[in-house]
Amino acid sequence: MTPAGTGSAATAAVxxxxxxxxxxxxxxxxLVIDNESGSAWNCQxxxxxxxxxxxxxxxxxxxxxFVNSLQSNPDxxxxxxxxxxxxxxxxxxxxxxxxxxxxxxKWSDGQAFTADDxxxxxxxxKNDAGADVQxxxxxxxxxxxxxxxxxTDPNKVVFTFDKPAGIMFYYMADQQPIVPQHxxxxxxxxxxKLETLPNSTPVGTGPxxxxxxxxxxxxxxxNTTYWQxxxxxxxxxxxxxxxxxxxxxxxxxxxxxxxxxxxxxxxxQNIQSYYLDVSPNHxxxxxxxxxxxMYLNIAKDPLLAxxxxxxxxxxxxxxxxxxxxxxxxxxxxxxxTGIVLxxxxxxxxxxxxxxxxxxxxxxxxxxxxxxxxTKGSDGIYADSKGKRLSFTIKSVQGFSDWDAAIQTIIASAxxxxxxxxxxxxxxxxxxxxxxxxxxxIAYNAAIGGPTPFYELRNDMDxxxxxxxxxxxxxxxxxxxxxxxxxxxxxxxxAIVKQMAQIMNDxxxxxPVTEAADWFQxxxxxxxxxxxADNPYCQPAPWNIPDNMVLLTSIWGK
Amino acid sequence: xxxxxxxxxxxxLTLWVALTLNFIIPRLMPGDAALAMWSHIHNATxxxxxxxxxxxxxxxxxxxxAYIAYVGNCLTLNFGVTTDQVPVMTKIMQGLPWTLGLVxxxxxIAFSLGTLVGMYGAWRRGSWSDNLxxxxxxxxxxxxxxxxxxxxxxxFGVELQWFPQNxxxxxxxxxxxxxxxxxxxxxVLPGLTLVLTxxxxxxxxxxxxxIATLSEDYVRMARAKGLSSWxxxxxxxxxxAILPNLTGFAMQVGFILGxxxxxxxxxxxxxxxxxxxxxxxxxDLPLQQALFLLYTMAVLVCVLVADLLTAWLDxxxxxx
Numbered sequence: 001m002t003p004a005g006t007g008s009a010a011t012a013a014v015x016x017x018x019x020x021x022x023x024x025x026x027x028x029x030x031l032v033i034d035n036e037s038g039s040a041w042n043c044q045x046x047x048x049x050x051x052x053x054x055x056x057x058x059x060x061x062x063x064x065x066f067v068n069s070l071q072s073n074p075d076x077x078x079x080x081x082x083x084x085x086x087x088x089x090x091x092x093x094x095x096x097x098x099x100x101x102x103x104x105x106k107w108s109d110g111q112a113f114t115a116d117d118x119x120x121x122x123x124x125x126k127n128d129a130g131a132d133v134q135x136x137x138x139x140x141x142x143x144x145x146x147x148x149x150x151x152t153d154p155n156k157v158v159f160t161f162d163k164p165a166g167i168m169f170y171y172m173a174d175q176q177p178i179v180p181q182h183x184x185x186x187x188x189x190x191x192x193k194l195e196t197l198p199n200s201t202p203v204g205t206g207p208x209x210x211x212x213x214x215x216x217x218x219x220x221x222x223n224t225t226y227w228q229x230x231x232x233x234x235x236x237x238x239x240x241x242x243x244x245x246x247x248x249x250x251x252x253x254x255x256x257x258x259x260x261x262x263x264x265x266x267x268x269q270n271i272q273s274y275y276l277d278v279s280p281n282h283x284x285x286x287x288x289x290x291x292x293x294m295y296l297n298i299a300k301d302p303l304l305a306x307x308x309x310x311x312x313x314x315x316x317x318x319x320x321x322x323x324x325x326x327x328x329x330x331x332x333x334x335x336x337t338g339i340v341l342x343x344x345x346x347x348x349x350x351x352x353x354x355x356x357x358x359x360x361x362x363x364x365x366x367x368x369x370x371x372x373x374t375k376g377s378d379g380i381y382a383d384s385k386g387k388r389l390s391f392t393i394k395s396v397q398g399f400s401d402w403d404a405a406i407q408t409i410i411a412s413a414x415x416x417x418x419x420x421x422x423x424x425x426x427x428x429x430x431x432x433x434x435x436x437x438x439x440x441i442a443y444n445a446a447i448g449g450p451t452p453f454y455e456l457r458n459d460m461d462x463x464x465x466x467x468x469x470x471x472x473x474x475x476x477x478x479x480x481x482x483x484x485x486x487x488x489x490x491x492x493x494a495i496v497k498q499m500a501q502i503m504n505d506x507x508x509x510x511p512v513t514e515a516a517d518w519f520q521x522x523x524x525x526x527x528x529x530x531x532a533d534n535p536y537c538q539p540a541p542w543n544i545p546d547n548m549v550l551l552t553s554i555w556g557k
Numbered sequence: 558x559x560x561x562x563x564x565x566x567x568x569x570l571t572l573w574v575a576l577t578l579n580f581i582i583p584r585l586m587p588g589d590a591a592l593a594m595w596s597h598i599h600n601a602t603x604x605x606x607x608x609x610x611x612x613x614x615x616x617x618x619x620x621x622x623a624y625i626a627y628v629g630n631c632l633t634l635n636f637g638v639t640t641d642q643v644p645v646m647t648k649i650m651q652g653l654p655w656t657l658g659l660v661x662x663x664x665x666i667a668f669s670l671g672t673l674v675g676m677y678g679a680w681r682r683g684s685w686s687d688n689l690x691x692x693x694x695x696x697x698x699x700x701x702x703x704x705x706x707x708x709x710x711x712x713f714g715v716e717l718q719w720f721p722q723n724x725x726x727x728x729x730x731x732x733x734x735x736x737x738x739x740x741x742x743x744x745v746l747p748g749l750t751l752v753l754t755x756x757x758x759x760x761x762x763x764x765x766x767x768i769a770t771l772s773e774d775y776v777r778m779a780r781a782k783g784l785s786s787w788x789x790x791x792x793x794x795x796x797x798a799i800l801p802n803l804t805g806f807a808m809q810v811g812f813i814l815g816x817x818x819x820x821x822x823x824x825x826x827x828x829x830x831x832x833x834x835x836x837x838x839x840x841d842l843p844l845q846q847a848l849f850l851l852y853t854m855a856v857l858v859c860v861l862v863a864d865l866l867t868a869w870l871d872x873x874x875x876x877x
Contacts, residue, residue, distance in 0.1 A: 038597070039835050040651075040827050042643050050609055051594055051641040130612030135604025171604070195612050196642050215651065215827060216724055248825055251723040254715075290600065428840055431596035432588030447602055458603070465603035542599045 025237055026556035028526055033243045034261030035541045036252040040215035041245050045202035047177040048131035048184075049195040055243065058545035059220060060108075060204035061177035064088075064099055064118070066549055067170050069289045069343070069450040070535040075489045076346040078170075078450040081549070084113070084178055084205065094164045094487045095142075098150060099157050099173075105227040107180050109203045113227075115149055118157045120181035122147040122172075124194055131195040134171035140463065141484050142168050164485045170450050174545065178205070207236040207551045218243040228552055237555040243541075256282075256520055263550075264520030265540035267401060271330060271520075281524040284330075285531050285539060288514035289343055290448030290455050291334045292402070294393065294409075294441050295509050299470035301440050303389060308371030310507035312381075312389075315367065316416030317409045318359030323513050326405025330518075333357050334511035337500035338459065341514075344452045347493060352501045361416035368417070381417040390419040394433060395443040397424040402443055405513060434468040442468060445515040453483055453492065456499045459509045471508035517543060528554040560868060568861050572853065579849040580627050583842055584620075589613070590640045593840040613640065627846065636847040640839055645847045648832060653814075655725045656821070656828030659744050660813045663751035668806050670752065671759025676795045678760065679767030680786075691760055698757025703819040706750040710823060713746055720746045723825035747824040751817060759802060766798035773797075804863045811859030815852045 037055075046052045047061040057063075064085035071079040085099040105113040122144065125132040136144050142165035150156035161168065180203055184194055202210050205227065208220035220241040228235035246252035249267065256264045257274055259282070268275050275282050294313075296304045303309050319333035335341060336355035339348045365375075373381040373389070382388045393409070395402050403424070410420045420441070425433065433439050447466050448455040457480055458464050462472040476499060483495045502508075519539035521529045529550070530539045536553060537546035591609035595601050630636055636645035674694065678687040697705065714722040726740050770776065771794050779789045814829060821830035829848060836844035 042641050044642060046642075049642065050598060050605055050612070054599065128611075130608055132611075133605050133608040134602070135607055138607065139604060171602075195608075196638075198642060216726070246723075246825070248723065248822075251825055254722065426838060427596040428588040428593035428838060429586070431592045435592060436587075438587075448600065465606065540599070 025528075027234065028238045028554065028556040030240045030242060031238050031263060031526065031554075032255075032261040033241060033263045033265075033541045034246070034252050034256050034520075035243075035265040036246045036249050039245065041213055041218050041243075043200055043213035043215075043218070044198045045210060045213075046195060046197050046199040047179060047204075048125075048128075048133065048197075050133055052199075053133070053177070054542045054544055055218070056202065057177045058206065058548035059208045059241075059551070060202050060206040060210065061179060062205050062548055063174050063177055063545050064101075065169075065173035066537070066545060067174035067450050068535075068537055068546075068549075069448075070287055070538060072346050076451075076493055077489045080173075083545075083548075084118070085173070088173070090166070090487070092487075094166045095162075096158060096160045097165070097169070099159070100153075101155055101157060102227070103155070105205050106225050107182075107203050107205060108209045108223055108225065109180075110225070111180065111182055111203075113178075113180070113205055115155055115157050117181045118178055119147055119149055120185050121176070121178045122157075122159070124179075124184060124191060125176075128192050128194050130193065134175050136168065136172055136176065139168065139171075141165075144172075164487065166487060167453075167484055170454075174450075177545070180204075207238075207548055208241055211240075216245050218245075236552045238551060241551075259522060259524065262522040262524075262526055263541055265518050265542055266520060267330075267518050268520070269328065269400065271328065275520060279522075279524070281522050282520065283523060283529070284520050285529075286330055286516035286519050287343055287532070287535060287538065288331065288340050288516045289450075289538065290446045290515045291338060291340060291511035292331065292405075292443065292513050292515045293334075293446045293459065293509050293511050294443055295434065295439070295468045296471075296507075297437060297440050297442075297469045298508065299472075300437055301391075303383070303387065304391070304440065304469070306371065307506060308367050308373070309389065310510070312364040312367045312416065313413060313418060314355050314507050314510045315358055315360045316364040316413045316418055317510070317512065318412040319357040319512055320359065321408035321412060322405040325408050327401050327513055327516075331401075331513040331516045334514055336504045336507065336511060338446075338456050338503040338509075338511055339452045339496075339500055340448065340455070347452045347496050347500075349497055349500070352497070352504055355504060359412050361412075364416035364418070375417050379414075379417055380419045388419065389417070390421070391440045392421045392423050393441045393443055394423050394425055394430055394439045396430055397426050406443060409512065435465070437468065437470065439468075443512075444468075446509070446511070448515075451492070451496070452500070453496050456496065456503060457483075460499065460503065467508075469509065473502065473506065473508070476502055523557075525557050526554050527557050561865070564861060564864055568857060572857055575853040575857070576628065576631055576850065577624075579846055579853065580624055583837075583840075583845045583849075586837075586840065588840055590840045590842065593838065594640060597839075631846075631850055637843045639836070639844045640841045645843050648844060649829065649847060649851065652827060652829040652832045655826060656814065656830060658740075659725070659747055659821075659826060659828060660751065660817055660830075662744075663748045664755065664806075664809055664813055666748075667752045667755035668759055668802070668809070671756035672763045672799060672802055674756070675760040675763025676767050676790065676798070679764045679771060679798075680790045680794070682764075682768065691764060694753070694760055695757040697753050698755070700754065702750065702754045702817065703823060705754055706747070706820050706823040709746055709750050722746075725826055725828075743826075747817075747820050747826055750820055759805075762805065763798060763802055766801060767794055770794045770798045804867050807863035807866060808856075808859055811856035814855040 044052050045056045047056045062084050064083060066081040066083050068079045073079055084102050086102050087100040088097055090097050101115040101118055107113055126137045142161045142163040145162050146160045148158055150158050183203055207223055207226050209223045211221045212219040222236060222239050226235055252266050253268050255261045257278055259279055296310055298305050314336055323331055323333040335353050337353050341348060368381050373383055376382050380388050393406055395406055406422050413420045434442055446455050447458045458466040460471055460476045461467055461480055462477055479495050479499055483492055486492050517538050517540040530536050537549035541547055590613050595606045595609055638644050639648055674690055678691040681687050713719050721743050725743050776793050779793045818830035818834050821828050822834055833848045
């Protein structure tokens with residue numbers, strides 16, 4: 001993050017689209033979102049509740065700032081756009097940040113949005129761990145100690161942390177939606193269980209207002225008093241948004257295929273023939289900010305505890321096959337350094353990336369031979385005691401693309417004398433097994449963030465929950481501590497480079513393919529979608545709060 | 558009277574055992590509601606898991622206290638809220654009409670169709686219709702229901718597009734003819750699947766029973782009297798042959814509430830079966846327990862009714 005940021009126009013995010021000599025932008029009568037929800041809508045719109053927030057935040061409730069993981073400033077830090085705040089500034093050691101709150105914003109019930117709402121929102125989370133979804137008051141790296149209005153300027157809010165908190169900016173400014181004090185703080189609302197408030201008639205500041213909700217569809221209308229609107233420029237340029245509930249992937253895909261929905265966030269198996277070839281107006285752009293990763297149980301499996309075995313697997317598996325055959329090219333092959341490309345190319349150093357793309361059976365054999373493994377008569381390597389290199393990969397039932405990718409992994413590992421077997425479990429069971437360390441190898445998406453540091457840390461920090469294999473390396477922990485204290489993007493890049501080097505050389509986990517944000521869009525009557533050339537936000541309908549940026553950026557042709 | 562008391566005692570004992578199993582089994586599944594919900598969040602962070610654990614809170618409570626609270630809740634029908642904060646009874650009442658409608662009507666159709674075909678097949682056994690229809694429906698019955706459901710969906714829903722592929726309705730249901738037509742239109746494919754897979758069993762038993770009764774003396778007597786074939790078939794033979802099917806049907810009614818989880822899943826049909834699948838996947842204990850109880854009660858009550866019905870119809874069974 002840059003130490004200071006100021007915002008001029010709220011619509012800076014769409015500035016890039018203005019470079020084209022634009023025809024008059026029309027209103028879009030209706031936009032249909034297509035994304036498998038897996039269940040009927042429960043018609044509750046509580047932005048503090050984890051099961052509601054992915055269709056509530058951004059659409060109805062907004063954060064202070066928008067952090068774009070896909071666009072960097074020249075120094076490599078992610079680009080930020082002022083939203084409900086107009087500016088922020090850190091103190092020197094980044095333990096305190098002051099936000100200037102935007103004037104003239106109204107809640108959709110007509111009440112004015114003020115700094116009081118911001119102070120209320122953050123302080124409410126303090127007393128309610130269930131609503132503090134971002135862990136702002138409990139975070140291990142840094143946590144809030146006070147949030148209060150500036151004593152001299154009632155329009156500013158000061159956030160104080162116990163430690164340098166640059167890494168918390170993304171969670172507090174981008175991921176945390178602001179809720180209205182006059183509703184959430186009203187008498188009779190249990191302030192220790194805010195996340196259980198049904199909030200079925202939501203009042204937000206967002207570009208949309210909820211109109212009609214039933215199990216099969218949510219209908220939103222344009223927020224006619226939206227703060228970005230000016231007399232000669234209506235924002236958003238969408239009159240109505242429909243969000244039907246799809247219980248299965250196939251039924252959601254069919255609606256996209258039939259051009260009945262314009263904004264999709266779906267995995268489609270044969271996307272070329274099923275979606276792209278159907279209409280010249282069907283397009284996709286599927287950027288990634290994290291990797292789909294093989295987690296290795298280093299703490300419990302004596303073979304995987306050996307670096308040579310981990311390296312051999314990483315050399316053996318062919319990431320190009322996993323990408324092309326498994327993911328039909330929709331997810332790019334990963335780098336063993338853990339840096340997602342091209343998203344974070346500013347953080348990548350090809351000289352330390354010695355593994356990509358893998359599929360190198362000879363190299364794997366060399367590593368294993370040097371470590372004293374010999375090939376048995378069955379073609380599988382074993383150690384001096386005869387213990388074979390045979391592992392089970394656990395994956396998620398029903399993720400057909402992952403299944404296909406794992407089949408290519410099994411095939412390429414076999415060529416290198418390593419036996420892998422696949423076992424699928426339902427999502428909840430797999431996560432429980434990951435948390436309990438009940439696996440040998442597990443295939444799951446890593447947890448990323450707006451810079452590569454977030455994913456590297458989640459995978460390698462000895463104290464991280466998502467370091468499922470319990471990899472522990474004091475050198476990594478020191479680097480992480482340094483990063484958290486640092487306020488300079490140059491230092492941070494140097495630290496990430498060292499972490500990426502350890503990731504490549506020590507193989508704590510094996511990134512296989514990048515985890516794409518599925519995104520399909522229809523240009524028949526709508527323009528201004530985010531693209532690879534203009535990646536103004538993460539594009540899937542469930543990317544919160546990026547969805548609000550997309551909604552306020554598209555227009556009718 | 559003693560028979561009824563004994564039956565009621567057995568009923569209560571079975572209910573208690575079922576309730577206790579309902580308590581234990583969901584808790585043996587790995588994972589909990591917080592983890593299950595966390596696993597479905599895009600780009601989930603470890604902080605979010607902590608928040609979810611704080612929200613659900615009761616995951617690690619004392620099992621004995623939890624059991625006592627659970628039995629109390631079962632008795633008062635107070636099941637609390639689901640993991641997404643909706644009252645359990647609200648969710649159940651949303652799903653109930655769809656399952657009753659789809660599975661209930663299908664069960665009645667399958668029973669009627671199966672009984673009629675079985676009856677007619679036995680009456681005309683050896684005829685081309687018996688040789689064709691009875692074995693055909695019986696073969697279809699042996700298909701796994703999910704397989705038949707997918708095949709029917711593929712042919713009539715995806716390829717021909719004659720019928721909708723999912724959901725119980727496309728427009729919000731209302732008390733209009735249009736809405737009724739919409740609902741029936743959506744129910745055709747799942748209903749057809751259920752009827753095809755269920756009717757074969759009824760055919761089989763009805764046909765066998767009917768063949769047995771046809772060789773009874775009173776049927777020969779009726780023929781000798783020169784009664785019309787229809788009258789012999791319906792009043793003399795079928796009337797006796799249908800008795801075992803009737804008690805079977807009474808028991809089957811109990812399974813209607815369970816819906817057909819696979820069919821409701823394939824057709825995204827939002828009844829109780831789909832709800833149960835969701836409750837299991839999201840480790841939603843309150844929802845799972847309430848549905849379990851509902852299913853158990855329905856089956857037990859129907860079995861009890863079938864028992865009493867049989868005892869009333871056939872005095873010989875009362876000593877059993």
